[in-house]
Amino acid sequence: MLLRHAPDLPLLVPRADGAQRLEEVIEAFGSWPNRPIAGVLWLDDLQNFFGSGGLTVQGLRKAQNLGLCIVATIRRRELEKFQNTNLELNKVVQDLYDRAHVVQVPDGMSANERVDRPLMP
Numbered sequence: 001m002l003l004r005h006a007p008d009l010p011l012l013v014p015r016a017d018g019a020q021r022l023e024e025v026i027e028a029f030g031s032w033p034n035r036p037i038a039g040v041l042w043l044d045d046l047q048n049f050f051g052s053g054g055l056t057v058q059g060l061r062k063a064q065n066l067g068l069c070i071v072a073t074i075r076r077r078e079l080e081k082f083q084n085t086n087l088e089l090n091k092v093v094q095d096l097y098d099r100a101h102v103v104q105v106p107d108g109m110s111a112n113e114r115v116d117r118p119l120m121p
Helices: 022-030 057-065 076-083 087-099 111-116
Strands: 041-043 067-070
Touching: 022 041, 022 057, 041 111, 076 087
Parallel strands: 041 067
Antiparallel strands: none
C-alpha cells in the first residue's frame, strides 16, 4: 500500500523499544536540510508508542504540520485496551483514531494471496 501511495517519500521508522523518543524523530525530520515537503512516519505496533516518550496530541499535530503521513499498525484487542485506560492516554488514542483512515486487515491471507505470494523458506 505504501509503495502504491507514497513510493518516493522518505520513510521514518522509529524504534518501538523506547531507545529514541518519538518527539525526537519528528523534530529530526523537521530539521533535515533540504527536507522534502512530505514523508511517512511508520509506527509499527502502535501500542508501543503510547505512554512516556511516545505519541502525544501535540506531537501528532506537529508531525502532520511537517507533512508526515502517519501509518500505524495495531491489533484490535490492543486498541480496545488503550481506549479503556486513563483519560490523557485515551485522549491521544481517540484523537489519533478520529484522524485515521482505518483499514481492516484480515488475520490470514486469502487463497489468491497464498498462491501469488508464497512464503519465504
